[in-house]
Amino acid sequence: MAAATFMRFAARTVLSAPACKAVKIRGYHRQYLTTFRSNTSTINGGRTAFLLTLPVLSYLGLEAYRRVQSATVVHALEKAEEAVEQADYLYSCGETEKLYQLLLQYKDSDDAEFLWRLARASRDLSLLAHIAADEKKRLTFEAFEYAKKALEKNEACFAAHKWYAVCLSDIGDYEGVKVKIGNSYIIKEHLQRAIELNPKDATSIHILGYWCFAFAELAWYQRKVAAMIFASPPTATYEEALAFFLKAEEVDPNFYSKNLLMLGKSYMAVKDQGNAVLWLRKARDYPPHTEEDKEVKCNAVWAGFPDTYLTWSWRFSIESVF
Secondary structure, eight states, rough: HHHHHHHHHHHHHTTTSOOSSSSOOOOHHHHHHHHHHHTTTOOOOOOHHHHHHHHHHHHHHHHHHHHHHHHHHHHHHHHHHHHHHHHHHHTTTHHHOOHHHHHHHTTTSHHHHHHHHHHHHHHHHHTTTTHHHHHHHHHHHHHHHOOOOOOHTTTOOOOHHHHHHHHHHHHHHOOOHHHHHHHHHHHHHHHHHHHHHHOEEEEEEHHHHHHHHHTOOOOOHHHHHHHOOOSSOOOOOHHHHHHHHHHHHHSTOOOOOOEEEEEEHHHHHHOOOOHHHHHHHHHHSSSOHHHHHHHHHHHHHHOOOTTTOOOOHHHHHHHHOO
């Protein structure tokens, strides 16, 4: 009778324990194994039956704990997914400031998906026209820190590599030519890694094309300075840049106004008049959604005029397009 009463008390104690804590029974493993071995030879009434019941009661308590924990994890995952979806929606709408405020709540997150998006949002905010110079600098370095943390949390995240490369390039504007050129090797490596992880990401391919174009168009004196700083400074050709811009367009046609512009400029650089006009026209006609799109539209109109690229006959054909 006493054993039965104690069993009911033990059952209530285990099953009514707070869900956030597992019930720990001292010596549980030792008692269970000892009892299990001895029960085939010696059974002492209710006491042995009670001891054999302990693992079952513990199991029930553990299962209740696991169910609560599982529900908590599922809820947290669903909430995280909703936040990411909301962030992506705000980004697609160009709501930069709202996006930044939303993601700022997750600045201490260990999830790279939040961190690289926060890096992108910080950078985009720094590019807005009304942002003061000191705030722009703060946001630029802040963006880099978020991108760096995203990469630390998940090296296999292609977007973390991409935005790390972009933000590293940005801070070079504040750290001098030597640092900027030195960082260019690292930037290229991370862009290549991003493409390796996700060959279908057109923006990573575009940025690598832009990297090639930037070094291809370095003036002779800039190359000389770079050679003085580094034994073998980064080099690239317009043909390499063009190949990346074309690949980006193949992966995701018409995805970015600047890719259209850079295709036009690259064809101009390799003296391909027909294709230059074709892509500059596409850049001009691209529906502007952002300030950058508007700038691209203006650049596309005037891109064909520098004497270094055009003959008079070619300039006339460009003017007839616009």
